Amino acid sequence: xxxxxxxxxxxxxxxLLVATxxxxxxxxxxxxxxxxxxxxxxxxxxxxxxxxxxxVLYKTFNPREYPTYVNYxxxxxxxxKDIPADYGGAMGVPLSFLDKYNPDQxxxxxxxxxxxxxxxxxxxxxxxxxxxxxFGFVGKMGPGSHF
Numbered sequence: 001x002x003x004x005x006x007x008x009x010x011x012x013x014x015x016l017l018v019a020t021x022x023x024x025x026x027x028x029x030x031x032x033x034x035x036x037x038x039x040x041x042x043x044x045x046x047x048x049x050x051x052x053x054x055x056v057l058y059k060t061f062n063p064r065e066y067p068t069y070v071n072y073x074x075x076x077x078x079x080x081k082d083i084p085a086d087y088g089g090a091m092g093v094p095l096s097f098l099d100k101y102n103p104d105q106x107x108x109x110x111x112x113x114x115x116x117x118x119x120x121x122x123x124x125x126x127x128x129x130x131x132x133x134x135f136g137f138v139g140k141m142g143p144g145s146h147f
Contacts, residue, residue, distance in 0.1 A: 004028065006035035043098055055100045057085035070123060072116040 006028060009017070014034035017027040028035050045051075061084035066075040074090035077083050080097045090109060101108065109115065 005038045005040040006030060007038065009034060009036045041099070043101075045103075052102055052104055053100075054105055055080070055083070055102055057083050059084045061087040069116065071119055071121070072112070 009027075013036070014027075017034055017036065021027060023029065024037075026037060028037050059082050061075075066077065066084070066087075068075055069092060072090070072092075074092050075087065077091045077093050080093060080100055083091065083093065083097075092112070
């Protein structure tokens with residue numbers, strides 16, 4: 001899905017990486033220089049054939065299998081392969097969905113950070129996991145869509 005991004009580092013950090021980290025994991029050697037490594041993925045809205053490949057959906061919607069959020073009207077879909085073929089509402093999907101995103105098939109409507117109510121407004125502190133955005137929201141395009 002992604003590839004490495006390499007960054008120049010100071011001599012001190014280069015020595016630390018070589019002494020404490022595994023080559024290929026935290027750093028790579030390029031032309032004899034230590035380059036810090038970061039796994040990354042680049043997404044674009046430029047037209048490209050992969051951007052319009054249809055994601056084949058196999059699952060059917062069953063409310064017992066898809067929990068809903070308390071702070072936004074959407075279902076939770078924890079794996080891209082589990083997006084229901086017959087559901088037209090908003091869904092919280094994992095970031096790995098972006099690699100399969102087809103604008104002819106789905107609409108990205110936002111993220112939990114911009115759309116959802118803050119959890120402290122709907123649940124008592126300590127009763128939910130804190131730590132920032134957890135999901136992005138998408139809606140399925142076509143018949144049955146209602147978001």
